[in-house]
Every structure is written in structure tokens, then in C-alpha cells.
Amino acid sequence: xxxxxxxxxxxxxxxxxxxxxxxxxxxxxxxxxxxxxxxxxxxxxxxxxxxxxxxxxxxxxxxxxxxxxxxxxxxxxxxxxxxxxxxxxxxxxxxxxxxxxxxxxxxxxxxxxxxxxxxxxxxxxxxxxxxxxxxxxxxxxxxxxxxxxxxxxxxxxxxxxxxxxxxxxxxxxxxxxxxxxxxxxxxxxxxxxxxxxxxxxxxxxxxxxxxxxxxxxxxxxxxxxxxxxxxxxxxxxxxxxxxxxxxxxxxxxxxxxxxxxxxxxxxxxxxxxxxxxxxxxxxxxxxxxxxxxxxxxxxxxxxxxxxxxxxxxxxxxxxxxxxxxxxxxxxxxxxxxxxxxxxxxxxxxxxxxxxxxxxxxxxxxxxxxxxxxxxxxx
Amino acid sequence: xxxxxxxxxxxxxxxxxxxxxxxxxxxxxxxxxxxxxxxxxxxxxxxxxxxxxxxxxxxxxxxxxxxxxxxxxxxxxxxxxxxxxxxxxxxxxxxxxxxxxxxxxxxxxxxxxxxxxxxxxxxxxxxxxxxxxxxxxxxxxxxxxxxxxxxxxxxxxxxxxxxxxxxxxxxxxxxxxxxxxxxxxxxxxxxxxxxxxxxxxxxxxxxxxxxxxxxxxxxxxxxxxxxxxxxxxxxxxxxxxxxxxxxxxxxxxxxxxxxxxxxxxxxxxxxxxxxxxxxxxxxxxxxxxxxxxxxxxxxxxxxxxxxxxxxxxxxxxxxxxxxxxxxxxxxxxxxxxxxxxxxxxxxxxxxxxxxxxxxxxxxxxxxxxxxxxxxxxxxxxxxxxxx
Numbered sequence: 001x002x003x004x005x006x007x008x009x010x011x012x013x014x015x016x017x018x019x020x021x022x023x024x025x026x027x028x029x030x031x032x033x034x035x036x037x038x039x040x041x042x043x044x045x046x047x048x049x050x051x052x053x054x055x056x057x058x059x060x061x062x063x064x065x066x067x068x069x070x071x072x073x074x075x076x077x078x079x080x081x082x083x084x085x086x087x088x089x090x091x092x093x094x095x096x097x098x099x100x101x102x103x104x105x106x107x108x109x110x111x112x113x114x115x116x117x118x119x120x121x122x123x124x125x126x127x128x129x130x131x132x133x134x135x136x137x138x139x140x141x142x143x144x145x146x147x148x149x150x151x152x153x154x155x156x157x158x159x160x161x162x163x164x165x166x167x168x169x170x171x172x173x174x175x176x177x178x179x180x181x182x183x184x185x186x187x188x189x190x191x192x193x194x195x196x197x198x199x200x201x202x203x204x205x206x207x208x209x210x211x212x213x214x215x216x217x218x219x220x221x222x223x224x225x226x227x228x229x230x231x232x233x234x235x236x237x238x239x240x241x242x243x244x245x246x247x248x249x250x251x252x253x254x255x256x257x258x259x260x261x262x263x264x265x266x267x268x269x270x271x272x273x274x275x276x277x278x279x280x281x282x283x284x285x286x287x288x289x290x291x292x293x294x295x296x297x298x299x300x301x302x303x304x305x306x307x308x309x310x311x312x313x314x315x316x317x318x319x320x321x322x323x324x325x326x327x328x329x330x331x332x333x334x335x336x337x338x339x340x341x342x343x344x345x346x347x348x349x350x351x352x353x354x355x356x357x358x359x360x361x362x363x364x365x366x367x368x369x370x371x372x373x374x375x376x377x378x
Numbered sequence: 379x380x381x382x383x384x385x386x387x388x389x390x391x392x393x394x395x396x397x398x399x400x401x402x403x404x405x406x407x408x409x410x411x412x413x414x415x416x417x418x419x420x421x422x423x424x425x426x427x428x429x430x431x432x433x434x435x436x437x438x439x440x441x442x443x444x445x446x447x448x449x450x451x452x453x454x455x456x457x458x459x460x461x462x463x464x465x466x467x468x469x470x471x472x473x474x475x476x477x478x479x480x481x482x483x484x485x486x487x488x489x490x491x492x493x494x495x496x497x498x499x500x501x502x503x504x505x506x507x508x509x510x511x512x513x514x515x516x517x518x519x520x521x522x523x524x525x526x527x528x529x530x531x532x533x534x535x536x537x538x539x540x541x542x543x544x545x546x547x548x549x550x551x552x553x554x555x556x557x558x559x560x561x562x563x564x565x566x567x568x569x570x571x572x573x574x575x576x577x578x579x580x581x582x583x584x585x586x587x588x589x590x591x592x593x594x595x596x597x598x599x600x601x602x603x604x605x606x607x608x609x610x611x612x613x614x615x616x617x618x619x620x621x622x623x624x625x626x627x628x629x630x631x632x633x634x635x636x637x638x639x640x641x642x643x644x645x646x647x648x649x650x651x652x653x654x655x656x657x658x659x660x661x662x663x664x665x666x667x668x669x670x671x672x673x674x675x676x677x678x679x680x681x682x683x684x685x686x687x688x689x690x691x692x693x694x695x696x697x698x699x700x701x702x703x704x705x706x707x708x709x710x711x712x713x714x715x716x717x718x719x720x721x722x723x724x725x726x727x728x729x730x731x732x733x734x735x736x737x738x739x740x741x742x743x744x745x746x747x748x749x750x751x752x753x754x755x756x757x758x759x760x761x762x763x764x765x
Contacts, residue, residue: 052688059692062762 001027004189005111006120007103008032008065010053012211013122013192016200019207020191021120022061029116030058030065033107035098036075050217056210068110070102077101083235089284090360091262095176100311104177104184111187118189123173124166126193127185128370161185163313163371168196174371175329178364179311229260229268241287243271246280246299252291258282261289263358264300302356305348305363307375310340314372317343324366325350327357327377333366346375384698385744385751389584389737390522390561390677391702395627396586396738402630403588406623414620415609428622431629435593438632439578440569447594447602447612448625452560452581453478454605455594458615459556459577460485460514461603467513467551472499472528473720474521479558480716483516491517495721496669497526505536510549519559519573520566523717523733524668525677527566530557534574554600560584560592564635565643565675576600580632582624586738587631591624646676646736649745653734654678660753665727667718676736681723685730685759693755699748702733 006018008030021028032054037047051067058065078098085092103121111119163185166172180188192200204212238256245252253271255261261269265279269291277291280299292299305327310317317340324333325348337349348363357363357377364374379386412421414428433443449455460482463469469488471479474497483490489507493499499517508515515537520527537555544553559568560581570578577600582591596602608617635642657680658664665681682690687703694701718728732752736745 055686055688056692059689059696064763065689 001025002118003027003029003116004118004120005029005031005066005107005114005116007107007122008054008057009122009217010050010057010211010214011122011217012204012209012214013124013200015053015057015122015209015211016195016203016207017120017122017191018057018063019061019203019209021189022063024191028061028063030054030061030063031107031111031119032065032067033102034067034069034071035102036071036079053210053214060207060209068107070106073106074098074102077105083232085360086232086259087236088360089259089282091358092360093176093362096179096362099176100179100181104180104188108184108187118187119184120189120191122192123177123190124168124171124192124197125174125177125190125371126164126166127188127190128162128164130160130162161313164193165366165369165371166190166192167194170330171197172330174366175326175331175362175364178313178362178371178374180313181311182313182315185313232260233257239287241289243269243277243289243291246290246292246297252277255289258284258287258289263356300356301353303350303353305350305357306378307346307348307363308344308378310344310346310373310375312343312373317346318365318367318372323372324368325363326366327354327361327363338365344375380698381739384700385748386739387699387701387734387736387748389739390674390733390735392589393584393586393737394739395588396631396634398634399587399627399630403623403627406626410622414622415611424622428620428625431622431626434629435580435625435632436595438629438636439580439595440571441595445596445598447596447615448621448628449592449594449612449616450621451583451590452558452579452592454616455579455581455592456516456556456558457482458594458602458605459516459579459596461605461615462552462554462577462600463513464603466511468509468511470504470507470512470515472517474523474526474717475516475518476522476558476560479516479518487511493526493720495723496672497521497524497667497717497721498669498672499528499533501529501532501536504533505540508537508540508553510544510547511551512553513551514554514556516556516558519557519562519568520674520677521668521717522561523715524679524721525561525674526669527562527672527674529672530555530573530575538574552601561674561677563632564639565646567639568636570595570597582628582631585631585635588624588627591621591628593628642738643675646740649736649740649742650676650678652742653736653745653749654680656749657752661756665723667721667723667731674735676740678734678736680732680734681727682730682732682756682760683727684763685756687729687731690730690732690755690759693759694752697751697755699751701752702735703731 004021004026006021006028008014008018018028018030032051055065078094081097082092082094108119161182163174163177165174240254240256241258242251243253243255261279261282263279266276269277271277275293277293278295279289280292280297281290320339322335323338325336326333334350334354339347359377361377362374363377365372410424412424414425432446436443436446449458456478463486467486469483469486471483471490473490473492491499491503491507517528517533519530534555537553541553554576556577557575558579560579561584562568563580563585576597578595580593583589602615604615606617611617611620654666661682663683667679691701691703714728718731
């Protein structure tokens with residue numbers, strides 16, 4: 001019997017994922033990951049309630065639930081990274097780092113060390129397994145791939161697993177998973193990959209799972225629903241600076257630190273009152289934020305993205321060519337020219353200018369349904 | 379809740395409103411809605427009814443009406459009691475107090491007196507903890523988690539001796555004894571002169587009264603500081619329009635609890651004895667915590683070593699049996715109970731702890747049924763974890 005350690009957050013997705021694994025006849029154990037949390041005054045991270053949901057669900061499914069304390073790793077790899085990136089003027093994505101370092105890093109390592117064959121999560125994504133390499137797997141919900149898809153997949157022969165987009169295009173979470181790595185792919189099950197969110201809610205209800213009517217979690221996992229700026233303001237000393245009109249160079253007002261602002265941001269500027277202003281740029285060294293009335297300002301458009309810190313699920317960068325590119329979760333897949341510069345860097349050239357992406361965000365490359373990997377926008 | 383089918387064993391967390399209490403409250407939620415401070419006659423009637431309720435509350439605990447301050451629940455009452463402390467003063471309390479008391483104590487220099495493994499406080503340890511700067515000693519009459527009843531009378535004697543000593547030493551710092559008896563009315567004697575305290579906290583919600591109503595009884599001469607500023611109600615200590623219906627409900631609930639105490643305490647003690655005997659017979663490895671003799675009659679704290687109490691709670695919930703794991707607050711924080719740590723219960727025992735509290739909804743029939751269900755669920759869980 002396949003031994004699976006399924007991450008259970010207490011939410012509807014991971015609850016149904018666990019239920020499906022139990023029904024498929026696997027030897028399933030639940031795992032609650034206690035991540036680092038920070039209580040922003042007036043808002044409380046709901047982790048204790050989430051743990052109660054997870055445990056309730058485990059009891060319902062008749063499986064054990066282990067609680068793993070990953071606070072230290074989470075603080076170091078996600079929270080400190082996040083703060084550091086903001087301080088450098090970038091806009092990082094904590095969920096991507098959490099997946100890379102915690103869920104498909106520490107959690108996977110822990111599971112394998114404890115003798116599990118696979119970890120599973122409630123992510124909406126699919127693992128394509130090359131036929132001959134999946135002998136140990138009897139599951140039904142995994143896509144089967146009989147051969148590597150196309151020439152772009154260098155090294156695919158040595159990399160038996162592919163990350164595929166979920167059936168539910170509105171929920172597809174491959175954007176958050178592109179850094180999980182080939183080794184993790186080989187030991188991961190995504191039981192929800194072929195279902196839609198509506199189906200998942202229905203399955204939860206049919207099975208009477210505690211999370212059936214629990215609303216989806218919002219916001220950033222470690223601070224709950226508090227705005228990220230509130231968190232950063234408690235962590236980073238404020239440093240007053242000017243908000244400047246990018247066109248007229250007129251000083252419009254003051255801000256308490258350029259790092260709190262992100263490209264394209266409209267709310268929370270505290271200037272104007274009439275027509276809205278958009279952040280079109282910032283100078284971290286001068287601690288200045290530049291704004292414009294024009295949401296289509298040139299500074300907000302770009303025809304090219306430079307990527308650094310790239311990772312590739314096949315283990316090697318795809319060959320140059322035309323691929324689909326996405327720059328935010330469930331964002332539009334735009335056909336673009338891709339040019340690798342070694343393994344860790346690349347350039348993406350759009351056919352028509354696109355909305356510019358803040359530095360620190362990720363651009364993820366797809367070949368049809370296959371998520372190839374991606375990098376961090378420089 | 380379906381009272382015929384479901385079994386409620388968490389009376390220490392909340393109690394259903396007594397029908398008589400509800401009836402007494404009703405007019406003040408409807409026709410007699412007036413603000414007691416208003417000048418016209420119907421409002422005066424409301425004011426009189428409210429003051430009569432205060433008098434009833436006072437008489438039920440052997441006190442005078444002017445000494446009773448109505449608060450929004452027990453936590454607020456405890457917070458008000460702690461206003462006697464003032465800056466730079468010292469507080470003595472125990473390591474097993476309710477979080478309301480512990481959190482208040484943490485705002486001051488404080489000493490937590492340890493307890494023995496039955497949860498009992500040694501009055502001499504209290505004496506040793508009191509310094510010349512101590513202004514307040516706050517010790518709960520009965521622990522809300524394991525039910526141990528403290529020797530408050532003996533502690534009161536220690537406090538009185540130390541007061542005498544301060545007089546001789548010309549130390550003008552006052553020394554007061556406060557007790558939170560929220561869990562106790564209806565099960566123990568809560569007469570203020572018998573207890574020998576200077577301040578007493580009571581809670582309507584635990585005695586079949588409305589929630590968010592409590593009181594602080596304050597002996598004459600104790601100087602409190604205002605907790606809520608405003609229109610000067612409750613001697614200016616706790617401003618805000620009086621909770622007339624709630625206070626009237628509280629007064630009825632307390633009277634009923636005090637009048638029926640002896641009979642109900644004996645009935646609950648009997649039920650508890652049966653519950654304990656049968657569960658220990660089925661699980662000889664189970665551990666009962668709290669003092670054997672000095673405990674709340676309706677509370678049984680029992681641990682099943684090696685099991686996860688939260689799982690038991692959910693499994694029992696599926697069977698319509700509602701119980702607590704330790705204290706509700708501690709369970710929500712998913713941290714180990716400070717009370718069980720203080721009595722030295724090993725973690726693997728503490729993690730399998732259930733608090734079963736009997737009350738007016740408990741009968742011989744449903745308690746027997748609860749024993750049967752708990753036994754079945756615990757046995758299944760032991761089989762699942764493979765021991």
C-alpha cells in the first residue's frame with residue numbers, strides 16, 4: 001500500500017484531497033504544518049481554528065493527524081525573505097517561497113525520512129508521470145504522460161515527472177508551484193488536479209467534511225487577512241520620503257517608506273482626492289515614490305522581462321522559442337519569445353507591450369499544459 | 379440542542395438559562411426598557427427593580443447592597459478587582475488561576491504560588507510569597523479545570539495576620555484578598571464572611587443566568603479605581619447604562635443556586651462518583667486529577683494516557699456528547715494547559731485529558747449513557763493508536 005502524508009490546512013481543498021486519498025485505498029496520514037505566525041494588532045491569524053478543522057477532518061476520515069512545527073524554517077525562508085525583498089524595493093511572492101522551501105522542501109524531506117512514499121496537498125495542479133516510471137502509483141487522478149511532450153524539454157528522459165495545469169483553469173495553482181523541483185514532483189500527489197472547485201465543494205458536502213462550508217482563506221498565510229503593509233510597518237522602521245508626480249515632478253505628498261509601495265498600486269497613497277494616482281516607479285536609494293494619473297503610463301508597460309534566479313522542473317532550461325508566459329496567479333497566458341541565458345537567467349519578449357510586473361514577482365513559462373518553470377523578474 | 383438525545387457535560391463552560399430566570403428578565407427586555415437614570419416614574423420603577431436585584435445579589439452572599447458592583451461578566455469583575463493594585467505594588471496569585479487573573483497579574487510585579495499535584499495551595503506558601511509591597515492576593519475558590527477547592531479560610535487567616543504585622547511595622551500598604559468564585563455558586567458556600575475575603579467575583583453565566591453579567595463584591599474600605607469611564611454608574615467604577623434585565627436575571631439565578639445548593643451539590647457528587655468509578659473500571663490506566671476530597675462536586679477531570687483529547691472531543695461530538703479538553707481557552711490556543719503543567723501531569727497524560735462537568739442537565743440516565751459512549755469511543759481510539 002502506498003503511504004501518503006497529506007498536508008491538511010483545515011480548508012476545504014486539503015480536506016477533500018485527504019478524503020480522496022483515503023477512498024483510493026492508500027495508507028493516509030494527515031499533517032498540519034504549524035508555520036510562523038504574527039498577530040497584527042486587531043487581526044488574529046486563525047491558525048488555532050484551522051488546526052481544529054484539520055483535526056476534526058482527520059477524525060472524520062479515521063486517520064491520524066500529526067502536527068509539524070515548521071515555524072523556524074518558515075520564518076527564515078518565507079518571512080525573512082519577504083521582508084528582505086521589500087527592503088530591497090521588490091515585491092516578492094511569499095506563497096511561491098513557502099511551496100519551494102517549506103511544503104516541497106522541509107515537509108517533503110520530513111515525510112520521506114518518516115517512510116512515506118508521497119506527500120499530497122490540496123493544490124489545483126497535476127503531476128504527469130511518464131508511464132514506465134510510475135510503477136508504485138495506483139492512483140486515478142494523476143495525468144499519465146506516455147512520452148515527453150516536445151523538444152523543448154531537454155533532459156526529460158531523466159526527469160520522469162511533469163507539472164501540468166489543473167483542469168479548473170480558474171483555480172490552477174501551477175504559478176505558485178513552479179519552483180517545487182523535479183524531486184518533489186516525483187514524490188507528490190495532487191488529488192484535486194482534475195476537479196473543479198465547484199466539484200470539490202460538492203464532494204466536501206457529500207462527505208460531510210467539517211470544512212464543506214468554510215470560506216476559502218484569504219490573504220497571506222502567516223498574518224491572516226491583515227494587509228502586508230501593516231505587517232511590514234511593524235517590522236521595518238518608517239522612513240519619510242516624497243511622493244512625486246512622474247510627469248510634472250511636483251511633490252504631491254509624503255510617504256513613510258518607499259518599500260511599502262508597489263508598482264501599479266492605487267490605494268493608500270494619501271494624495272489627490274480627485275482622479276486616482278498610480279505608482280509608476282520608485283527610487284529606493286532616494287526613498288522616492290513616483291505616481292501618475294495615467295493607468296496606461298509608459299512606465300507601467302513593458303515589452304520585455306529579464307528573469308533571474310530561474311528554476312526548471314525538468315532540471316534544465318527549455319530551448320529558446322515561443323512559449324506561454326504568465327506573470328501572476330491564473331493570469332493570462334501570453335505567447336512570448338523565450339531566450340535562456342544559461343540555466344539561471346532568461347529574457348522574455350512579448351509580441352505587444354504588457355502590463356509591467358513589479359521586480360520580485362515571478363514569470364512562469366508553459367508549454368501548452370506543461371509548466372516548465374520560471375524565474376524572478378529583475 | 380436536543381436535550382433528550384444529546385448529552386451536555388460541559389456545565390463549567392456555559393449553562394442554559396433557567397426558565398424562571400428568563401421569565402424574570404422578560405419584562406425588562408420589553409415594556410420596562412427604561413434607562414434607570416431617567417427622571418420619569420416608569421424609569422424610576424426600572425431603577426427600583428434594578429436596585430432590588432442588587433440587594434438580592436448582596437443578600438445571597440451575605441453582603442450589603444452597596445458593596446456589590448455589577449459588571450459585564452467575571453473577567454471584567456477580576457479586572458476591576460485588580461485596580462486596587464496601583465503602580466509599583468506587588469501581587470500574589472497561584473500558578474493555576476484562570477487566564478483572566480493571570481493576565482491581570484502579569485501587568486504588575488507578581489509571584490505565582492505553586493500548587494501540589496492535587497492542585498492545592500499551601501497557605502504557608504502564600505505567606506512566604508507576600509512581600510511588604512504586596513497589595514493583592516488573588517486566589518480562585520475552585521479551579522475551573524481540575525476542580526480543586528482551595529483552603530481560602532486558612533489563606534484569609536494568613537492575610538489577616540500579615541495585616542496585623544503591617545500595622546505594628548507602620549507599613550501603610552493595604553493588603554487585600556480577592557477570590558474568583560465563578561465556578562462555585564450553586565455547588566459551594568459563597569458567603570463572603572465565611573470565605574473571609576475582601577473581594578469576590580461571581581458570574582451569572584455559570585449558574586443558569588445570562589451571559590456577560592457578573593459582579594464584584596467589595597468589602598467596605600477597599601479603594602478601587604474606575605475601569606470604564608463615562609456617566610458614573612456603579613459608583614463611577616464601571617460607567618455605562620445598567621444591564622437591568624441581566625442583573626435581574628443574575629439575582630434570580632443566584633438565589634436559586636444558593637437555595638438549592640446543598641441538594642444539588644449532593645446529587646452532582648453522586649453522579650460524579652458513578653462516572654469516575656465506571657470510567658476507571660473500564661480504563662484502569664486513566665488518571666483522575668484534582669484533590670480527592672476538596673473538589674467541585676460536579677467536575678471530573680480524567681486523562682487517558684497516550685490519547686489525543688481533541689480527537690476524543692470530536693468523536694464524542696459525533697455521538698452527541700459534549701465535553702471539554704481542559705479549559706476552553708487553553709484548548710483554543712492549542713497549547714498545553716498551564717494548570718496541568720503546574721500539577722506536574724506528564725505531557726502524554728495531559729494531552730489525553732477530558733473535563734466532564736455535570737450540572738442541571740445531568741441525570742442518572744444520561745450520565746449512564748455518557749459512560750457507555752465515552753467508554754466505547756476511548757476504547758476505539760486506543761485500538762486505533764495500537765495500544
